[in-house]
Amino acid sequence: xxxxxKILQLDAAGVSGRGIADATGFARNTVRLGLxxxxxxxxxxxxxxxxxxxxxxxLLFPEPVAVDAGRVAPDFxxxxxxxxxxxxxxxxxxxxxxxxxxxxxxxPYSYTSFTRGYRQWLQxxxxxxxxxRRPGENMEVDWAGDTMEFADPGTGLFRKAYLFVAALxxxxxxxxxxxxxxxxxxxxxxxxxxxxxxxxxxxxxxxxNLKTGVTKADxxxxxxxxxxxxxxxxxxxxxxxARVRKPRDKAMAENAVRHGANAVMxxxxxxxxxxxxxxxxxxxREVAVINSRNFQKRVGSRMEVFLRDEKPALTPLPATRFxxxxxxxxxxxxxxxxxxxxVFYSVPAxxxxxxxxxxxxxxxxxxFDGLERVAVHPRLLIKGGFQTVxxxxxxxxxxxxxxxxxxxxxxxxAEIGPNTxxxxxxxxxxxxxxxxxxxxxxxVLALAKKDGGHQRLDDACRQALETTTTPSLTLxxxxxxxxxxxxxxxxxxxxxxFVRGADYYAEVxx
Numbered sequence: 001x002x003x004x005x006k007i008l009q010l011d012a013a014g015v016s017g018r019g020i021a022d023a024t025g026f027a028r029n030t031v032r033l034g035l036x037x038x039x040x041x042x043x044x045x046x047x048x049x050x051x052x053x054x055x056x057x058x059l060l061f062p063e064p065v066a067v068d069a070g071r072v073a074p075d076f077x078x079x080x081x082x083x084x085x086x087x088x089x090x091x092x093x094x095x096x097x098x099x100x101x102x103x104x105x106x107x108p109y110s111y112t113s114f115t116r117g118y119r120q121w122l123q124x125x126x127x128x129x130x131x132x133r134r135p136g137e138n139m140e141v142d143w144a145g146d147t148m149e150f151a152d153p154g155t156g157l158f159r160k161a162y163l164f165v166a167a168l169x170x171x172x173x174x175x176x177x178x179x180x181x182x183x184x185x186x187x188x189x190x191x192x193x194x195x196x197x198x199x200x201x202x203x204x205x206x207x208x209n210l211k212t213g214v215t216k217a218d219x220x221x222x223x224x225x226x227x228x229x230x231x232x233x234x235x236x237x238x239x240x241x242a243r244v245r246k247p248r249d250k251a252m253a254e255n256a257v258r259h260g261a262n263a264v265m266x267x268x269x270x271x272x273x274x275x276x277x278x279x280x281x282x283x284x285r286e287v288a289v290i291n292s293r294n295f296q297k298r299v300g301s302r303m304e305v306f307l308r309d310e311k312p313a314l315t316p317l318p319a320t321r322f323x324x325x326x327x328x329x330x331x332x333x334x335x336x337x338x339x340x341x342x343v344f345y346s347v348p349a350x351x352x353x354x355x356x357x358x359x360x361x362x363x364x365x366x367x368f369d370g371l372e373r374v375a376v377h378p379r380l381l382i383k384g385g386f387q388t389v390x391x392x393x394x395x396x397x398x399x400x401x402x403x404x405x406x407x408x409x410x411x412x413x414a415e416i417g418p419n420t421x422x423x424x425x426x427x428x429x430x431x432x433x434x435x436x437x438x439x440x441x442x443x444v445l446a447l448a449k450k451d452g453g454h455q456r457l458d459d460a461c462r463q464a465l466e467t468t469t470t471p472s473l474t475l476x477x478x479x480x481x482x483x484x485x486x487x488x489x490x491x492x493x494x495x496x497x498f499v500r501g502a503d504y505y506a507e508v509x510x
Contacts, residue, residue, distance in 0.1 A: 002026055004034045005048060005056040011035055012045040033123070037061060061124035071107045074114060076121035081299045090115055135170045136313030138204035138240075141191065143182055144261040150178075150273040161279055163261050164190030168198065172295075173306035174260045176287050178279050188231055188324045196321075198306075200314025201235040227324055234322040236315050260290055323361040330367075331355045336392055340365055342383030346392040347375045409441045416448050417458030423471045430470045440473040447480050456483050 003024065010020045017035065021028040037060040038044070048056045074097050082088050094114045101108035109117065144163035152159050161178040164186070168174070175197045179186035195201050232239045264286040273279040291302040298305075330338035336349040340358055347356065347367050357368040360379065365387075367375040377387040406428050413424035424441050431437030448457045460480040464471035 002030055002034065002057065003053045004038075004060055005045075005051065005053045007031055007034045008038055008043070008045040008048060008056070011038075034060060057124065071109050071113075072101045072104075074109060074117065076118050079118055080122070090118065134313070135310040136168075136200070136202050136315070137170065138206050139166055139168055139194065139198070139202040139237075140206045141166045141194070142207070144176075144265075146262070146265060148178060148265055148268070148279065150276055150279045153275045161276065162186070163265075163283075164194075165261050166190070166194035166197075167260070168202065168306065168310055171302055171306040171310045173198070173291055173302045173310065174287070176261050176264055176283050178276060178283060180276060184227060185324050188227060188322070191231055191235075192322050195235055195317060198314060199311055200316055201237045202314060203237060205232060205237045205239045207239065207241055226327060230325065231322055234318060236318075260287070263290055323363065326360040328358050328360065329355055330358050336394070337386070337388070338367065343380045344386045345375065345377045346386075346388040348392050349394045409438065409445070412445055413441075416445070416454045417461070419458045419462040419465060420444070420448075420454075423461035423465055423476065426465070426470055427472065443473045444476055447477070452480075452483065456480060459483060 006024055007020055007026070010023060015023065017028060017031050020026075020031045024031070041060065043059060048059065051059070079090075079093050079097075082093055083090070091111070094109075094111050097114070098108040108114075142165050144165055146163075148161040148163065149158045150161050151157070159180065161180065162182050164177045164179060166175045175194045177190050177193055179190065191205075228239065264283055267286050268282055271282065273282065291306075294301050300308075328340070330340060332338055332347055332351045332354050334352055335344075336352055337344040337346050338356065338358065340360060345365055345367065351369060351374065354369065356374070357370075359366040359368070363379055365375075365377045365379050366373055375389065375392065377389075380387060409428065410421060410425055414421040424444060427440055427444070428437050431440075444457070444461075447460070448454050450456075457476075457480060460476050460483055461471070463479045464476045467475065
């Protein structure tokens with residue numbers, strides 16, 4: 001209940017209405033109502049300093065006199081508690097109240113007097129009118145304004161942590177998670193974690209109009225980020241962004257930030273956390289404590305209301321967890337591969353020259369030709385790597401693949417000579433797709449069957465390797481065509497014809 005005595009005390013101390021609302025946690029309208037009632041009746045704090053809070057409230061807001069004398073007054077506190085439950089209306093409660101009163105041979109209030117009395121009770125008690133929300137209707141999400149800190153385990157330096165907050169308006173049950181940044185990847189991961197924390201998704205998703213989720217803010221037709229829209233489709237929910245500068249559109253998330261996330265940060269303010277995992281572990285514990293704490297103006301706790309009324313109304317989670325996907329386009333090269341972040345992935349050879357849609361997640365790379373998925377590969381993280389599916393290769397390449405492999409080709413080259421073996425290994429290594437280098441290697445090996453045989457080819461390979469570390473079939477063929485056998489070097493000067501023999505000197509002597 002509202003402590004009007006505290007409001008009068010702060011007012012007497014010169015605190016503004018806004019300051020009183022911030023200090024007490026009461027709505028500004030409630031503070032204004034209390035101060036207006038005190039001024040209207042000439043009540044000051046000095047006059048009520050010795051009274052308790054309940055007496056001050058009754059002094060400012062006397063209990064309404066029953067219009068229907070002799071009738072049994074309803075228990076409006078019970079009415080207010082029941083109104084917080086799903087699908088409960090004043091008409092329903094009036095019917096139950098009337099049946100109970102008549103069962104005891106008494107006279108109940110009329111429906112008009114019942115509703116008027118409830119409104120007067122709300123005004124006197126400071127309670128707020130229950131805004132009828134349906135359980136499982138929507139989830140409100142936002143980034144908390146303040147940040148936390150954690151120590152980087154690698155460097156020891158402190159880094160900022162940004163808090164993602166998700167709240168269910170009906171039960172006020174909420175979730176908080178810390179991230180290193182406020183990027184789209186963190187935004188999506190926060191949603192996925194929140195859905196898993198709640199054990200289901202809501203019919204509607206109400207984010208703030210921030211750039212990570214909404215590409216273009218518009219009152220009627222906001223443009224959503226494509227990945228964010230795919231998230232909503234995966235979890236069978238619809239995104240309805242809050243209007244710009246309209247905090248009431250996401251009041252529960254704002255409240256969770258103020259009373260939930262801020263409470264977590266206050267409790268953990270003096271602790272030092274090593275790494276984001278340790279920080280999130282502490283946040284999880286504090287969120288559980290807050291969610292289990294009893295309401296001040298409602299019966300039960302966030303967790304009790306969530307488990308009883310809201311969780312059964314959530315949409316079940318899909319069988320697979322949503323993964324953030326990067327959408328891009330790629331053109332198929334002549335080697336029937338596309339390049340994605342420095343890695344090459346094969347597609348059917350019939351699509352050479354086509355531009356295809358590519359969906360990249362943390363685990364897989366999917367390739368689409370229109371609506372048809374034509375290829376799917378495990379994602380590689382090492383640049384320059386290749387993923388080739390045999391069925392994507394042209395028939396001629398598949399035939400070569402069945403007859404040859406790199407080990408067999410290298411062994412055949414070794415039989416010709418060490419230079420041929422080294423040249424073949426270099427050709428195989430330099431190819432983007434090793435299978436596509438088989439035809440080049442077979443062309444090199446075929447030269448050994450022509451004039452000059454093994455010696456001519458091995459010598460041509462030697463000269464090619466002296467020219468470049470990445471020889472090609474074209475270079476080896478050119479050297480092979482102009483090859484000349486190398487004369488063996490003389491073993492002595494006599495063999496070279498530079499030494500005159502004994503017969504020469506005998507003739508000179510004659």
